[in-house]
Amino acid sequence: MLIFVQCNSKILPMLNKEITKNEFDLLIYLKDNKNLNQRKISSIFNFSLGKTNYTLKSLEEKGLIKDLKVTKHGIDYLEKFKVDNAIVLAAGMSTRFAPVSYEIPKSLIRVNGEIMIERIIRQLREKGIQEIIIVVGYMMEKFLYLQDKFNVKLVVNNEFRIKNTHSSINCVKQYLKNSYIVCADNYFKENVFNTYEYKAFYSSVHIKELNYERGLITDSNGLIIDTVKPAENMWVMFGHVFFDKDFSNKFKKYLTDYFGRPGIENYYWEWIYCENLKDLHMYIKKYPNGIIYEFDSLEDLRAYSPDYLKENNIELVNNICRTLNCQVSDISKITKVNGGLSNTTFLFEVKGKKYCYRFPGVVSSKIHDRKIEKLANEYASKLGIDHSLVYLDDNTGWKVSKFIETTETYDPENIKHIKQLCEVLRKLHKTTFKVGKQFDYYKEAIILSKKIIELDPSADSMLQSLIEKASLIYKELALDNWPISLNHNDIDIPNLLIANDHVELIDWEFAADGDAGFDICKTFTFLPYKKENVIRGLTEFYQRAPELSEIYHIINCACINYFYWVIWSIYMTKSEKDYSTYTLVYFERFITYFNISNQIKKKGTF
16 A cells, blocks of 8 residues: 655655565665666566566555656655664774784784774775764774774773673664674675665674584574574674664663673673564674684684784784794794783794793783893703793893793602702702892782782781781791892792703793792692691702701791782782782682791791
């Protein structure tokens, strides 16, 4: 049924129902193309001539076209389908792109001569989409130039470190209308955007292999009715999304309801959609492979653009090239290494040889003297107890090391391993070499405790309780007047690499002159406290039965050692990231050795 209204002295038909998807696609095509006939249209759309004739007749009856040309009424009608804006999500830290993302947010990486987010902006503008809102967070200052260069709007998501993409959408929900949602690290080989879109959709590609994208189940009309994950031999969510106004209005209500609920911090916005897709109607939009790319890791990017390292001026890469006298193209297989509390380490290869690159933590760099570290590490190399060092920059703290292939993992219960550690410690502590700067665990802990109170004054009373106990032990250590030697000061299992029946002692950033007892206590403190563990460790170090004074002194060193690490982990938690699990472990060890020290002093025996 058609309804007619008077308009500009002409009678125009008005629609009493929406046009179909076929009618929409054909209307858009007729708007943008001239000199067409039914046979050509049939070929382009792969319609039968009958279907072509039927669709054209329907559009003409609705007053949207005449003589294969779009009428003014047709142009006006298309306005309801016009894309209002695009929201580009660029707030994330892109941890899977480390170490490159430590210097450049992933979306600002140059691929095939273009910065990824700039390519997206240009593609949107080519389709007449002027309002572009970019949600930023991590390294937001690096995106500021886009505002001036492209006249885009930047919105800051201050919760990007603790919440996922639902929080980025929440920051811009007032802009949701007929809106594209685009992840800034998407790469579109062809321009996938349009001036007009029919209904809400999620773009999709077909992946045969088992994968962890979200597979889409649709009805005969392409409406998404369910999703599965993992997926295999399915069309999956992949690439950009379009919200129509109806979808946007409904989604905003769900987002408001979800936002702030405990337990949804890690939600992607898609999870909210998937939990409510019976009410949130979205269609699949299929693309052939090779049009849409999502670079989830450096290896994904390298597979698409082997020269990405050359294209981007990355300081880390330049450091490696200078140090190893190699070309950018020689660097491969950059992967993050697990372990390390305050720095980040990456494994990479150059001409078939494996190396490690240390990226120093921000807070760690405030604590350590890199010139002292370099001096100590170079001396350790001469002693033959650390063969890994290639170069350490004593200004910024980055370091290139040889990757040591371990033959075993250090086991603190393995007597052979204890003997090997003791051999290294005797080499280190019998030397007369000093770096010229002392590290006093107690005094350093007091300095950190003051910094903690500056960050959190409420921690004062708790810290004072710890300090009172530690000060009693510290006074006992001072009475012993032990000689000063070069100390490693951070002997931990990840820093003990067993290779071909000897121990390599790596990572010298805590190194300084000090009381050898703080290193020697590591012969037994990796294990839960037992008297026999203490005796065994010290016997192996001294190569004789330890004297009571030696036991007492080194037990006190263990106590102050863990006092420092308790304070350190609290400081790091309040300054950088959560180390609270370590805090509990260190505190329990501190109390254990405090009590053992008191027992020895009281009884006069061990």
